[in-house]
Amino acid sequence: MKAVTFDEHGGLEVLKFGEVDTPEPGPGEVRVAVEACSLNYHDVFTRRGMPGIKTPLPMIPGCDAAGRVDAAGAGVEGWRHGDRVLVDPVQWTDDGRIQMIGDTRWGAYAEYVIVDARQLITLPDQVSAIDASCLPVAYGTAHRMMFTRGGVKAGETVFVLGASGGVGTCCVLLAKQAGAHVIAAAGSAEKCAALEALGADESVDYSTTDIAAFTRQRTGSLFSGGGWDVVVNFTGGDTWVPTLRMVKMGGRLLTCGATAGFDPATDIRFIWTAEMDIRGSNGWKRDDLASLLAMVADGRLKPVVDKVLPLSEGAEAMRLLEDRQFFGKIVLAP
Numbered sequence: 001m002k003a004v005t006f007d008e009h010g011g012l013e014v015l016k017f018g019e020v021d022t023p024e025p026g027p028g029e030v031r032v033a034v035e036a037c038s039l040n041y042h043d044v045f046t047r048r049g050m051p052g053i054k055t056p057l058p059m060i061p062g063c064d065a066a067g068r069v070d071a072a073g074a075g076v077e078g079w080r081h082g083d084r085v086l087v088d089p090v091q092w093t094d095d096g097r098i099q100m101i102g103d104t105r106w107g108a109y110a111e112y113v114i115v116d117a118r119q120l121i122t123l124p125d126q127v128s129a130i131d132a133s134c135l136p137v138a139y140g141t142a143h144r145m146m147f148t149r150g151g152v153k154a155g156e157t158v159f160v161l162g163a164s165g166g167v168g169t170c171c172v173l174l175a176k177q178a179g180a181h182v183i184a185a186a187g188s189a190e191k192c193a194a195l196e197a198l199g200a201d202e203s204v205d206y207s208t209t210d211i212a213a214f215t216r217q218r219t220g221s222l223f224s225g226g227g228w229d230v231v232v233n234f235t236g237g238d239t240w241v242p243t244l245r246m247v248k249m250g251g252r253l254l255t256c257g258a259t260a261g262f263d264p265a266t267d268i269r270f271i272w273t274a275e276m277d278i279r280g281s282n283g284w285k286r287d288d289l290a291s292l293l294a295m296v297a298d299g300r301l302k303p304v305v306d307k308v309l310p311l312s313e314g315a316e317a318m319r320l321l322e323d324r325q326f327f328g329k330i331v332l333a334p
């Protein structure tokens with residue numbers, strides 16, 4: 001099969017596009033013919049190598065796959081050749097280990113991917129493979145962070161940092177659906193305009209504007225009721241302390257990642273003074289994916305797809321992601 005692979009960690013130059021042996025499904029496994037695979041920043045972290053995570057090499061990146069059942073291994077029941085499926089990227093093994101495609105198992109920048117049959121979710125006819133492939137990692141995580149962990153409600157003010165990417169655009173869409181007032185923050189005027197077109201009530205370009213100063217100017221000082229009810233920050237790095245200053249008294253700071261660095265400086269004065277809750281959120285549950293699929297099927301949610309590229313342009317797709325030259329999701333269609 002054709003696939004994008006890397007056999008050492010590094011920059012974009014380690015990615016290769018070519019032929020590898022088509023993998024055979026083992027007992028309990030299914031081979032899925034990939035019709036769409038969306039990119040996530042996780043793919044960049046996996047390619048570079050993440051502290052504490054051992055990536056078996058060579059690796060095929062790609063966590064988010066939708067397609068059709070191609071072949072089944074021994075003992076698989078209930079799935080037929082050609083069934084339309086979405087893959088839940090994560091599967092716990094019976095002995096308590098976490099397995100994830102595009103991370104600890106070969107992923108979906110490929111014509112085929114092998115998964116445990118328990119990872120398959122039936123794809124409703126109304127949902128295209130491209131839209132479905134946007135859901136698990138980015139949208140599933142946004143869904144859990146905003147609702148299960150974050151408890152975002154109608155009437156609240158929600159500030160989303162890094163709003164132009166996969167998780168970010170979904171946070172904007174879900175917060176609007178919940179009836180919140182959404183302030184979307186992104187790295188260019190063009191992305192801010194696109195976020196307002198998507199439904200954000202306000203936007204701020206952090207390449208030209210200090211977001212903490214913007215917040216104080218818009219809402220006043222902490223002691224006079226200033227700040228936002230909910231601030232979403234999965235960027236980390238130098239953005240962490242400014243966002244601590246932006247949470248309203250008794251508000252929540254939500255995080256699920258750290259694109260710009262996981263060990264930033266902090267300033268705990270703001271945590272106690274604002275009596276804020278800092279809530280972490282990790283990944284998704286099956287319920288999150290079921291809710292998202294239902295929303296896409298009945299038209300309440302339309303994933304934001306910037307580009308669909310052929311598999312041969314997998315390295316270029318990753319370049320666009322890493323260089324922040326995209327809005328929403330980039331999808332590969334093998």
Ligand SMILES: NC(=O)c1ccc[n+]([C@@H]2O[C@H](COP(=O)([O-])OP(=O)(O)OC[C@H]3O[C@@H](n4cnc5c(N)ncnc54)[C@H](OP(=O)(O)O)[C@@H]3O)[C@@H](O)[C@H]2O)c1
Nearest residue numbers: 040041141162164165166167186187257258259260283324
């Ligand atoms: N814990 C989990 O289960 C989980 C699941 C999904 C994602 N995550 C994490 O959440 C974060 C976002 O993921 P994603 O897939 O939505 O990423 P993405 O699509 O690449 O979007 C991230 C956005 O953040 C902004 N950004 C700010 N500083 C950046 C920097 N130094 N480098 C790159 N982008 C930067 C960029 O927007 P501008 O160009 O507008 O600045 C970019 O579009 C990642 O850290 C990811 O690992 C965690």
